Amino acid sequence: MAKSKIVYYCRNCGAEAPKWLGRCPSCGQWNTYVEEVVRTKTPSEHHSNRDKDSRPLKLTEISSAGEERLNTGIGEFNRVLGGGLVKGSVVLLGGEPGIGKSTLALQMALSLDGEQVLYVSGEESNRQIKIRAERLGLANENCYFLSETSLDAVFNQITNLRPGLIIIDSVQTLQDDSLDSSPGSISQVRECAARLLRLAKETSTPVILIGHITKDGTLAGPKVLEHIVDTVLIFEGDHHYVYRILRPVKNRFGTTAELGIFEMLQSGLREVVNPSEILINKNNEGLSGIAIGATIDGIRPFLIEVQALVSTAAYGMPQRIATGYDVRRLNMLLAVLEKRAGFKLATRDVFLNIAGGIKINDPGLDLAVIIAVLSSNFDKPVHKNICMSAEIGLSGEIRTVSRIEQRIREAAKLGYKKILISSGYENKITIPEKNITIVSVSKVEEALKYLFASER
Helix, strand or coil: CCEEEEEEEECCCCCEECCCCCECCCCCCECCEEEEEEEECCHHHCCCCCCCCCCCCCHHHCCCCCCCEECCCCHHHHHHHCCCEECCCEEEEEECCCCCHHHHHHHHHHHCCCCCEEEEECCCCHHHHHHHHHHHCCCCCCEEEEECCEHHHHHHHHHHHCCCEEEEECHHHCECCCCCCCCCCHHHHHHHHHHHHHHHHHHCCCEEEEEEECCCCCECCCCHHHHHCCEEEEEEECCCCCEEEEEEEEECCCCCCCCEEEEEECCEEEECCCHHHHHCCCCCCCCCCEEEEEEEECCEEEEEEEEEEEEECCCCCCCEEEECCCHHHHHHHHHHHHHHCCCCCCCEEEEEEEHHHCCCCCHHHHHHHHHHHHHHHHCCCCCCCEEECCEECCCCEEECCCCHHHHHHHHHHCCCCEEEEEHHHCCCCCCCCCCCEEEEECEHHHHHHHHCCCCC
16 A cells, blocks of 8 residues: 655755755755655556666767757757757746747647647647637647646557657646645656656657746746756746747757747747847937947847937936846946046936847947947937947956857848947957958947047
8 A cells, every 4th residue: 555644845956854944955945845745656556667678888889879850840949959859858848927838839739740749738628729729820630639637648648649749738737646746746746757758768759848937937846857857948038029039048969058039929939030130120210329239149149229218317316227138237337438438427317228128148238238328328329330249348448259250240241331349359350241341449438439429
């Protein structure tokens, strides 16, 4: 007979303890232990793999052939994964509620050709899924849908169907009948993920798990869930904007420096192949407070529009508000302008916005930020054919940034005639662009004199 017992699990790292602890001895976090009622298995109930031939191998005995990948039918998803889904891999797709995780997974299931797909939904009925599929305007005769929360029932259907891809929406809704705890608990999520991982490795079937995000922005469930899977993808974006970013946090079969950009439409998610064209307003000629910066997120270069508004502080205490940009770095750049360049902005409100709802942490956007701020302060527009990419130091020097050649190529491709960069590259730029003029500056004063010669 199986016995039930009460144990305590850490929500952060999954550590187990026989009693409640205020501080987890494993990860050091406070107040993360939760109570779980679990059912211990008898020896006959345990899944045993002892009959398998398992022996250690030498490095020379291991095949070095590349992983066989499955084309998902979505180019941006393939890009983030490193070329497609690896057979036998487990991918965890997380994101906030309503951001489009289920839409992305359903769109991929209906776009996949040549493979049978099993889409398991524990949150929606089959009728609800069909309504969403009709809205997407997609159909796939090889895609099967199952509205089920019992893991054993799901495994029975997998055995009968033998699909080439399994999608679970979501892992928090699955329940292993051998455990007495409720769905979504730490023990349930951990055991269900472990069994699905075992299935993926034994049958070489890729599995995509959709997971929820907690209020503090982390994936729900134990931290061990992220260690179990091969790839962790975060689908993020602002609900007030149409753009979504798919960003890898962990990838055993590729780089984590890639990212995929999508546009949320009524008919589903549209891939954004060239993000620069949609993030820049072509009709901003004659408008002050706008500067174009060449940035890189992951390994993808694109141009972004930086908008600034400088006005007189109406309430005594000047405001510093930034959307899509670190407000602390904005304060630092304003201090550099006041100390090194002599611009008095201490009594002025400064508002900064990164167009398109994109969040940028690239220091190469520093020069575009200060140029946008001064353009608004002077009420004088920057020429529409000029962009810039450089980091600003605390001494007012203009510093180099990584992969400058990719930024220059992206600016030339979009028709920009001039780009302001640091003078510290010397002869490091080996492939000059013929269609764009490179303007090298070493200090903030030089850049301001070049763009606003008659203003001070």
